[in-house]
Amino acid sequence: MAARRWTRACNGQGAQPLITDFHAPAAQSSADHQQPVNVVWHKWSDLRLLDHEPLVRAHARPGLVLHVHLVELPLLAGVSRVGRVPRCSARRASFWRVSVTDLSQRLEHRDQQLLVCAVAKPADFFVQLCKRFPVASVFAHCEFCDEELKTEAEVRSALSSCGAKLETCWGGLTVNHIDDLGFDPADPAQMPMYKGEFNGIAKKRPIRAVLPIPVLRSPPPLEACECGSTAIEAAFLMGPSVPPPDARQTFTWSGGEAAALDYFKRYMERGQLKNYRGATESFAHGDHNPVNAGTRLSPWLAFGCISARMVVHEARSFERTHGKSSSTGKGNGKMGSTGARLHTELNFRDFLRFSALSWGTKLFKIGGIFQIAGVKWSYDQGLFEKWRAGQTGYPFVDAGMRELATTGYMSHLHRQCCAAFLVRDLRLDWRLGAEHFESCLIDHTPDANWGNWSYRILQRPGLVQSRQNYPVEKHITTVECIAWPAVHDAHLEHTLRWVPELRGLPRDLAREPWRTEMVADKRIKVKPYKDLPLWFCAANRVNWDYEYFWLPGHAWTVSKATGAPKKCYNFSLGRDYPRPLVPPLNLEIDLDALPVCHSWGDTDLDQRPHVWGTPGDLDRGTTTATTTTSPTETTTHQQQQQQPQQQQQQQRRWSGNKLEEGQQQQ
DSSP states (O other), rough: OOOGGEEOOTTTTTTTOOOOSSSSOOOOHHHHHHHHHEEEOOOOOOOOSTHHHHHHHHHHHHHHHEEEEEHHHHHHHHSSSSSSOOOOOHHHHHHHHHHHHHHHHHHTTTTTTTTEEEEEHHHHHHHHHHHHOOOOEEEEOOOOOOHHHHEEEEEEEHHHHOOOOOEEEEESSSSSSSSSSOOTTTTTTTTTTTTTHHHHHHHHHHOOOOOOOOOOOOOOOOOOGGGGGHHHHHTTTSSOOOOOOOOOOOOOOOOOOHHHHHHHHHHHHGGGGGOOOOOOOGGGOOOOOOOOOSSSHHHHHHHEEEOHHHHHHHHHHHHHHHHHHHHETTTOEEEEEHHHHHHHHHHHHHHHHHHHHHHGGGSSTTTTTTTTOOOOOOOOOHHHHHHHHHSSSHHHHHHHHHHHHHSSSSHHHHHHHHHHHIIIIOOOOOHHHHHHHHOOTOOOHHHHHHHHHHIIOOOOOHHHHHHHHHOOSSSSOOOOOHHHHHHHTTHHHHHHHOGGGGGTTTTHHHHHEEEEEEEEEEEEEEESTSSSOOOOOOSTTTHHHOOOTTTSEEEEEEOOOOOSOOOOOTBBBBBBBBSSSSSSSOOOEEETTTSSSSOOTTTOGGGGSSETTSSSHTTTTTTOOOOOOTTTOEHHHHHHHHHHHHHHHHHHHHHHHHHHHHHHHH
């Protein structure tokens, strides 16, 4: 696509071509013409001045320095390879544009300029740039994913043909510099295969100091239309329009380094680090982590508005001054500081980034990084659209997907849950989901997004083989869709914000709306993946007893009740809210063991069960049961009802007292 298709107004003199179509170079003095020009190439992933090694190196060289940002149109206005979905949503494009505007303003305050241009191919741009200026070197951060590495190679070749060089450096792309790891992450034989091993190595390595902003050299002369708001507006003209704000969004990010530094400063000054828990699914030992927990720094980290090593340095400095607060490592119960926990989470980000060098193109292929085979993937467009729109019939999934589409963000819990549901229950090509996340997430980076899908969500080869010899169950396998709302959104504040059609139901039914017309069928055992057919999101749930101590280990399948559906609060499943795309389960949950004060809607205390999910709680006294035979672990609804009534009453009284105590403590 020719670059001359995109034009802009310049000095009121009509449409002028973009920089890739130079025909009339700007006037230069003889002195300027003699000076070499070094270029700082700000990519969409490093839109900052502080801790920016390419910037520091460029301004240390003699001559003039030109700062450049290229809006690559295939990334802004292109479509994905598999699903043909837009590669950049309106929310993400807006954050990108604001971040570029902030960078431009920060350079102007230092008597510099940012040349902004929309291009089809960066290599073509740099060829034209070398015709205009005596370019000596272009300084940029290294790349690590295949598409970006291809672009980098093309630019290097183009500059070489013009007598210039592309000088890349690792800089602050990760907490630890690549040269300080002690091994070559691009070598699969040296790069640790799993994050725990990598974290153990990385935490023993030194972390380089944050690079201050140097005194900036002067830029070469530029046309007014090539910089500032005029250039930025023109460069993003081909992108999606700026979306209106949504009142349901609980937090709004403003792009740019200034906003990132201001937020992080306030985060530390308010002592919020002491409450940090990180991306955990566990609630044990005070590991309480609601849906919206975390630092909220991820969008700024993704666009490079702030560096990860600066975050770690500041966290350590805070703890030296104010003392450490206790936190637990995910899954092991060992105590550590919240600063160390934050470092661990950032190390997982780095693990994916370094691993991308060794994974190569496998990261984006159907087999994933473990090169799985034997999986029959579906490409059902109807199922994919229902998943994207948050119309799956599972409130926790739908809340996450609707929030993502509207705001460009969703919690790590929703990401895992929604991704696993697409792969394991809808059995859609996982790349469709990764492409949708890439489009919508304002904190998308290819290594983190595609790496998480391939590393955490895809089945491992051994699991695929074992599933081939195991009967496929016709019910949901991603039980987080049902389990996680009970602890991570106990009062349904988040779910009902995004799924308002369930607000008329009691919250116990709003969490599992299929119970308005379905009854219990048979009891099955629920354990990690090794006890097929049910397995949780993480690839290896070795810490089941630690993280899911509140699950007795069983669930009930459900079946459609005979006769007309129950009338429930003027609610009709299928009319007011979708029926589940996959037959649901009802987990048995030990309410007394739940580490949260559970909201039970309109159910009286003396009617609340000890273990939620038993047949009496599913159908409110309906006696329908099946006599279907099942594996040895399976019992029928009828067998479960034979439990002595006195024991049930004692359990319910016990549950009621415990809940009353919990409410009094609040």
